[in-house]
Amino acid sequence: MTALKEYDRLEATGLWRPAPGEQRREVIVSLGDATLTLTEISGAVLTHWSVAAMVRANGTARPALYHLDGEPGETLEIPEDETAMIDGIDRVLRAIERRRPRPGKLRFAIGGSVAAALALAVLVWLPGALERYATTVVPPAKRAEIGQAVLAHMTRVTGQPCRGRDARAPLRRLAARVLGPDRANALVVLPTAARDSAHLPGGVILLGRQVFEDHEDPDIAAGYILAEALRARLDDPLRDVLDHAGLIATLQLLTTGSLPEEALSSYAEQVLTAPQRPAPNDALLGAFQAAQMRSTPYAYAIDPTGETTLPLIEADPGAGDGAPVASDSDWVRLQGVCGA
Structure with a gap:
């Protein structure tokens, strides 16, 4: 992750809930290149999250709460004292968001261009068309x-x-x-x-x-x-x-x-x-x-x-x-x- 180039690897503790209603489990959170790895204290790997698919659920509040896009039932809470991990994840998410395509803006830009072209066409075509019509009526x-x-x-x-x-x-x-x-x-x-x-x-x-x-x-x-x-x-x-x-x-x-x-x-x-x-x-x-x-x-x-x-x-x-x-x-x- 270029957004975290000053770090080789970030690790912190966190609380992971696999599904709604299940007991939260303390895990080790490791932030690598585009992947967040959750492991047990013993070192057994529990799951991998794609950082690009992560969503910050509670804005800038701490402890920070995350889940995967479209799967709000599986959550990961990072304690407020793990500031390096929270800041690192948030920086990566912001970097990803900046690079993400903006279909709304694209539609607006295309729509604005089309509207401008139509307006120009009307300004160019309409006077002549009205003059031609007037000469016939x-x-x-x-x-x-x-x-x-x-x-x-x-x-x-x-x-x-x-x-x-x-x-x-x-x-x-x-x-x-x-x-x-x-x-x-x-x-x-x-x-x-x-x-x-x-x-x-x-x-x-x-x-x-x-x-x-x-x-x-x-x-x-x-x-x-x-x-x-x-x-x-x-x-x-x-x-x-x-x-x-x-x-x-x-x-x-x-x-x-x-x-x-x-x-x-x-x-x-x-x-x-x-x-x-x-x-x-x-x-x-x-x-x-x-x-x-x-x-x-x-x-x-x-x-x-x-x-x-x-x-x-x-x-x-x-x-x-x-x-x-x-x-x-x-x-x-x-x-x-x-x-x-």
Whole structure:
């Protein structure tokens, strides 16, 4: 026993009771390597106890009382004056107890690890799952309401949308030409937007006035509209709002039907300031082809060198097609959309 390495062997007298109701007998107790030997005074061996199986029955009280684990009827009492033997046995028992496996602690550790892993999985999975669910259950009318609420926060910075009287009908005609007749009212022109285009839930396409005022070709403005509509199809605008607003706001939308105003305001700021994400060229070319529009004017508006938009130039599906997206008179009016 390493716990008793300072002793070669310990011996003491004790009182051994083999079974309940039997007379106690005085014995010689010898503590060896992992074994307690009980012998008669004459030297005859009575029994061997495994020290690892011993239990102290009366705590730290003296005389010390021991029995084997699961056999409390067979007892051994060591008198209080045999301090070396009592201390030796107790030290060995403590050493054994320290080395004994702790299934309760192990279960607690495993359970805690599993719980932590589940909590982490919930934190990682739940927001995305709720966002996906919300995008499937929120009706179009609520999407449009959320889009208008975000727009209201944006206009506190950009000013009210441009509604030049002469440009209203041309703007609807341009939207219908590019997006389809059912979306004639989808375009909103902002007077001081830093970004050329953006989109909001409810099918709203935002355009900065510079899209009309800084270019001479209406196909460029049409290209901005088409590219932004494509981004909205590829990345659900409501999902983008909820991803920005966070888990609590998403839960509020699902339970009360509304989003916190601070979340809407924060998202409006992000839309105005975040860098524009480029639309994939292949998908964009497909959109230009479906709309029977030229992609080259838009490509050079995005990059005057044409280096980064070369696929839109080389594979222009509308090359050679002279059909304009807006009449000359409509385009003149659109260039003054932010006028009176």
